[in-house]
Amino acid sequence: MARKVSPDWAAQALAEAGYNDSGFLRDILLSEFEHKSPAAVRQEAKVRSEAIFSSYDTLHEIMIRHEATIRKRWGKKIRPQRLKILLNAWPGMPVMHRPDFDAIRKCSARGQYLKADPQYRSEFIWPYINQEDLVQPKTLLLLLNARGRHPPFEFSGTDGAAMHLGHVTKAIIPIFLSKHVMIIDGATNATDYGRLISWEDHPHAFVWMMTRKQYLPGEGLLVLEAQERLLKFLVDCCKQILHDVPEDTLTTDAFPVQPEPAIHVEGESSGLGSLALLAAEAPYRVPTHLDLGRIVSLLGARESAAEDHLWALREDPSYFAEQLEDAKEHRSEMLKDINGDIHPTLRPGHETTFWARLIGQVVASAYAQLEAFSELRRQAKNLQELQQKHRSNIDPTKDLPQEYRLAILKFRHYADKLAQGHLAVLRDEVPASPPLRSRYVRCQPWNSTSSEMDIRLRRIVKGSTVELETNWLLSTLMVDGFSLFLISMPLILDELERLLQAEKSASDLLSARVAGTIGDLSILSQCINQIDLYLPWARTFEHVTLDQQNSIDKDYTETFAPWQEISAALQADDLQEVATLANPLRKKFFYPVEKRRTKENVETLRLAERNLDDVWDRLDRLMHAKCGKMDRTAARQLLSQPRILQRTPPWTAKAPVATKQQEQKLDDLDTLYRPLSTLYFGLHPQESKDAQDIQRTKQKTRGVPQQAQPPTSPSSPLDTELANTEPQPAPITVDSKSFKVFRTLFFNPESTSTPGEIAWADFLHAMTSTGLFSADKLYGSVWQFERSDGLGLGRIQFHEPHPRGKIPFTIARRYGRRLNRAFGWSGETFRVRRRG
Structure with a gap:
């Protein structure tokens, strides 16, 4: 049911956090631009372009000869030593990550404009230049590799995009020059890079400006300014790191060209990666293709x-x-x-x-x-x-x-x-x-x-600073207005995820359901960002x-x-009968699946399953009556597949079995099956009760399974599915810690052991220890596991439990069923690796 909720509460939340949402947005489009003559623009562009290519040529020669040495020396330096090099090359470097965000928060809290404030101009032109990020062991090395081995024009788009917040808040105001366009994209030398062209001098100049294939003069000058200072900074850092190498021989053949060292990818060895980490490193890498x-x-x-x-x-x-x-x-x-x-x-x-x-x-x-x-x-x-x-x-x-x-x-x-x-x-x-x-x-x-x-x-x-920060980010996300449009959803999600990972008190403010929605937003945001x-x-x-x-x-x-x-x-007026059946407060769905099978337990399970089937039979009839067969929908495709629901068979007294292996096999066989939806197997809705009798059972006699009963309707798609037994996956050998995890995921209710919770870290270890999967942390609570063995395609997502970080048995059992459906895994798939 769609509901209209006023966003005013979110605007209030911004005020509560101390951020005047309209302070830095008021009159945002009314700024006055500085005007420059074509001659002045050409002169500035020429000087900056020559400086850019001079620094780039020097940096390139240094990197192709000394990159391995630079990496080795930087890795050995302690934090104060790194910080000294950075501050010598860039005096007054901002302290914290995303200094442009920090400037917005500070000025907005004071009700001040950022408009053309020279105090914060640097933060908005180079938001990725800050002590918190660059002092890390890897970040500067990534930046040196990218900028030293790829020409400046490859970064013009991302350098301009990095100033987004500065432009929309008017902290940066480009100069204005009418009827001209600046050539940057595709230019590979100082003469062409930043060349100013009048509309009258080239037949395509106006089109290049309108379609943004090339740059407005003011935007172009800002890109040149950003690259000029950045490349000089990187050259200065290299000279300090290689302080014992004479400058006059630094880029000469006195040092031969070396092969490019491989870049270590975070999480590569462990199989664990992070979308947040990739987003954090993106400003320091070569812009990726789609x-x-x-x-x-x-x-x-x-x-x-x-x-x-x-x-x-x-x-x-x-x-x-x-x-x-x-x-x-x-x-x-x-x-x-x-x-x-x-x-x-x-x-x-x-x-x-x-x-x-x-x-x-x-x-x-x-x-x-x-x-x-x-x-x-x-x-x-x-x-x-x-x-x-x-x-x-x-x-x-x-x-x-x-x-x-x-x-x-x-x-x-x-x-x-x-x-x-x-x-x-x-x-x-x-x-x-x-x-x-x-x-x-x-x-x-x-x-x-x-x-x-x-x-x-x-x-x-x-509240605390962390709470106010979390509240501001959440509120900015949810205000359906100018703030989100200007700041952009990917930037807000990046900052929110970073805060949630760093501060437990921030994570505690989000329920598991909200974290899951943020995870979905991160996937959509990644799609949007890739295109942008x-x-x-x-x-x-x-x-x-x-x-x-x-x-x-x-x-x-x-x-x-x-x-x-x-x-x-699915309007409420049509769901009154279903609501009576589905109200879980009446304990209609009590489902003690973790308990050992007894006559009473089995009857409880079967009753809950019947109640659920009744609810869906009525829902299916309602949707079928109003929507027909739902052609052209993914739901129709799913529900018409010969996929089957597991249902508990009636209680029968069991004779002792010979071995635990036989007991496990019997438990796998002793299950009833029914279609996922009777409406899409050619069955009339009234036949749904009879459809529950569709089953695949093997009677147990003295612990030895006998032949299954012949299917009642050999031509049905369900029986075709049942007749075609999928080949079992090859056994997977894991350590004892992982084996314990998989034993819980594929728990046998006839076992005498009592299932317990699984720590999320143990689940990650178990999945990656198979050698088949890499684990990728998305945003919110979502983790993606993807096949990394090259033997087949497959991926699956799970939500990290929140806030305790423990997977209860009932959820672990669902994980097991999903893994069974996706990859055919069962309890028998795993074996313990022998020591020695």
């Missing part, structure tokens, strides 16, 4: 997770109940009003309306996630194919092929639209989340049962999109029309 493989991987894993989520909602009663309870705790109805009263729908006699809304939200969200990430993954895969198709025609000096360019613009539009949807979810759920709920209040009449609410801060609360940094073409996308906007909007509407039908089918 990494569509990375995008396809992220979206493919998220699509798989969406499928598993919808599957688990249908299969696992306890998961279904937990998802409802978690969504309930983030509904705005949980907030008390200005008089301290609860929402009318939570009062006795009105709960059905609330639960109908809640069930509609949970189910609609599950379908929406699947549709969104499936479509984005499909488009990214198509982009990958088009990139390969047109690879011979992709040239930085030419326009992109039209087919390829249109696909990029379409993908960018879809990702942005879906990101806006996730931001709306944050606006709805953050105020009601348990860690922050006490700080917000509903401004609503006491008798209003509407789901549209005005949410505001209860009071101004002064696809230089030099990304500079032209805004102009080109204007001509294609109507067709792209129409395509988006048509693509997600089936999803709109699904959403409309």
